[in-house]
Amino acid sequence: MPASSMPLPAEHLDPETVAGFSARTLNAKQRSLVFEHLAGCESCRAWIAANAEISEPAACRLPLPWGVLAAGVALACVAGWQLLTPSQPHGPLATSAPASSKLASKEDMDEPASTASRRTPQPHHVSAQRVLPGALRQVRLAPGRVPMPALNEISLQTTVGEKWIRAGGFLEPTQTDTRVDLSQRLLRAGTFRVRIVPTQPLAELNLRIGSQAVDQPR
Amino acid sequence: MSDPPYPAYFRKLYQESQAERVGLPFSDFAQTLREIHPSFSEDSYRALHLKDLALAQACIRTIPGAWDSFSQRYRDGLFAAALNISRNESVARELADSLYGDIFVSGGNAQGTRQSRLASYTGRGGLEGWLKAVLSQAYIDRYRSQRRLVSFDERMMVIQTTLFSDLPAVVDPRLGEAIKEAFLALPAESRFLLAGYFFDQRTLAELARTLGVHESTVSRRLDRLTKLLRTRIGRLLRGKGMTIRQVQESFRTDVRDLSIDLRSHFARE
Numbered sequence: 001m002p003a004s005s006m007p008l009p010a011e012h013l014d015p016e017t018v019a020g021f022s023a024r025t026l027n028a029k030q031r032s033l034v035f036e037h038l039a040g041c042e043s044c045r046a047w048i049a050a051n052a053e054i055s056e057p058a059a060c061r062l063p064l065p066w067g068v069l070a071a072g073v074a075l076a077c078v079a080g081w082q083l084l085t086p087s088q089p090h091g092p093l094a095t096s097a098p099a100s101s102k103l104a105s106k107e108d109m110d111e112p113a114s115t116a117s118r119r120t121p122q123p124h125h126v127s128a129q130r131v132l133p134g135a136l137r138q139v140r141l142a143p144g145r146v147p148m149p150a151l152n153e154i155s156l157q158t159t160v161g162e163k164w165i166r167a168g169g170f171l172e173p174t175q176t177d178t179r180v181d182l183s184q185r186l187l188r189a190g191t192f193r194v195r196i197v198p199t200q201p202l203a204e205l206n207l208r209i210g211s212q213a214v215d216q217p218r
Numbered sequence: 219m220s221d222p223p224y225p226a227y228f229r230k231l232y233q234e235s236q237a238e239r240v241g242l243p244f245s246d247f248a249q250t251l252r253e254i255h256p257s258f259s260e261d262s263y264r265a266l267h268l269k270d271l272a273l274a275q276a277c278i279r280t281i282p283g284a285w286d287s288f289s290q291r292y293r294d295g296l297f298a299a300a301l302n303i304s305r306n307e308s309v310a311r312e313l314a315d316s317l318y319g320d321i322f323v324s325g326g327n328a329q330g331t332r333q334s335r336l337a338s339y340t341g342r343g344g345l346e347g348w349l350k351a352v353l354s355q356a357y358i359d360r361y362r363s364q365r366r367l368v369s370f371d372e373r374m375m376v377i378q379t380t381l382f383s384d385l386p387a388v389v390d391p392r393l394g395e396a397i398k399e400a401f402l403a404l405p406a407e408s409r410f411l412l413a414g415y416f417f418d419q420r421t422l423a424e425l426a427r428t429l430g431v432h433e434s435t436v437s438r439r440l441d442r443l444t445k446l447l448r449t450r451i452g453r454l455l456r457g458k459g460m461t462i463r464q465v466q467e468s469f470r471t472d473v474r475d476l477s478i479d480l481r482s483h484f485a486r487e
Contacts, residue, residue, distance in 0.1 A: 015355065016340060019347030024430055032406055039409035043358070045418055051354035052428040054299040055347060 013037060013044045021048060022055035224248040227260050235268035241281040242272050250275050254340045270348075271341030277321070278334045285322065292349055293318075299350050303357050313360070317353050396454035400447050408443050415440055 013021075013034065020026045021034050038045050228248045232238070237247045250271065251263060273291075276284035296317065300310035320335040339348050401409060414420045414428070422440075426433040455465045 014338070015348050015351035016342045018355070019343045019351040022351070022428075023343060023347050025343060035406035035410045039406050039413055042413075042418060043362075045410070045414055045420075046358050046362075047351075047355050049414070049418075049420060049424050049428050050303060050358050051351050052424070054302050054350050054354060 012041065013047070018044075018047060018051050019055070022051045224252070225260070227263075231263055231268060235272040237268075237272035237276070240273050240276040240284045240287055242276040242279070242284075246275060246279065247272060266341035267344050268341060270345035271339070274336045274339045274341075274345060278336050292346060295346065296349055296353060299353055300357070303354060309360075313353060313356055317349070317356060320352075320356075392455060392458045392460065393451075396451045396458065397447075399454055400450040403450065404443070404447075408439075411436070411439060412443055412447075 017026070017030075017034060021031065026034065038048060228251065229244070231251070232244050232247050235247065237244070251258070254271075255262065255266070273284060273287060277288050293314075297310060297314045300313040300317075301307060304310045304313060322334065335352065339345060401412070404412070411425065411429075414425050415422075420428075422433045422436045425436045429436065452465050456462070
């Protein structure tokens with residue numbers, strides 16, 4: 001019996017299985033058994049997630065020709081993007097960044113912007129307060145005239161709880177806009193925030209709630 | 219007493235594992251292989267991480283020099299991993315030291331002392347990966363124990379009751395049945411993804427790292443899955459005698475609210 005097809009423990013996962021999962025060295029059957037366990041075990045899901053933070057795959061999963069091809073395509077895309085994108089002046093990115101900062105709430109803007117934080121895109125927080133219950137059905141996020149520079153995570157947060165309640169996903173670079181459906185729980189919350197986590201500074205962003213554009217915190 | 223007969227290739231495996239360099243005698247090496255994996259074939263033994271297994275066994279037996287090799291090879295890496303996972307130097311130091319405490323135990327069961335945690339390492343994967351997995355488990359245990367102090371579950375309950383206080387008290391039981399049926403019919407990986415996202419509130423980035431895929435892939439999968447669930451639940455509800463209008467009413471209970479029903483149905487803890 002090969003090592004990779006050894007049976008998995010019936011109860012919680014063991015360290016070797018978790019390590020194998022993170023390193024992607026388990027075979028399909030084992031992986032499926034792990035998923036079966038994980039689907040019902042919060043404890044092991046937390047463990048797997050934590051281990052993924054410090055583990056690296058044992059090897060590239062793509063066979064070499066595909067890996068080379070993929071790398072080539074990626075390089076070509078990067079080169080193409082640089083050719084097609086007007087060059088930006090060097091220096092602090094803050095100068096070219098937040099047109100979207102007009103959407104940011106005061107409390108977010110009050111945060112000191114260190115040089116480091118200027119280089120690293122920060123989440124944009126938009127607050128829209130005193131929304132009438134039931135009036136909020138959909139948040140529409142549109143990047144305006146320019147396409148989004150990169151993949152951007154969108155999530156919504158009620159101020160009722162401490163946790164982010166996600167109602168969103170990703171706005172991909174090629175998308176011109178996206179719509180975020182809100183759940184019943186958000187409809188009941190009088191205050192909410194939209195958090196956009198850009199991978200690059202946003203040039204422009206329009207936020208709409210229902211059919212009404214929101215230019216500043218209400 | 220003479221050694222039990224071992225296959226001839228055990229000698230070769232012994233050489234390949236460099237067990238002699240860490241001071242592990244052949245008899246101990248062979249006995250370990252037999253005890254841990256009694257039914258393995260030669261190929262299966264070869265697939266094991268024999269060097270790591272030999273080092274672990276030498277450490278368990280407190281063979282002089284083995285711990286030095288172990289420390290040299292893993293100590294810094296473990297601290298770096300602990301720092302990476304905890305993002306706090308003192309916590310990282312504590313985690314790494316605690317792991318060492320679990321591993322570094324002089325003596326064995328025979329003396330009635332604690333057995334080193336390394337005894338559970340079987341060589342199926344690399345020792346470094348195993349150590350990191352044990353480390354991350356310790357971190358999660360520590361995190362959980364601290365969360366319990368601030369009553370994480372209670373806080374969650376407060377959030378739920380705050381947000382759902384005006385939900386109708388009675389939800390059509392057919393909805394719960396349909397949700398359960400549709401959810402269980404999904405492949406395990408899909409259920410894992412939904413559970414991670416909706417129950418555990420993991421970010422797309424975290425899920426992507428766990429699965430080794432891009433974040434947008436996770437996003438697309440989740441999108442597809444929620445749509446699929448809705449379709450299937452709708453179909454099941456129609457099959458249970460609901461009208462289209464009733465089905466639509468049911469869907470006003472957002473798919474994100476599935477967590478409340480499903481958690482009670484499927485959570486093992």
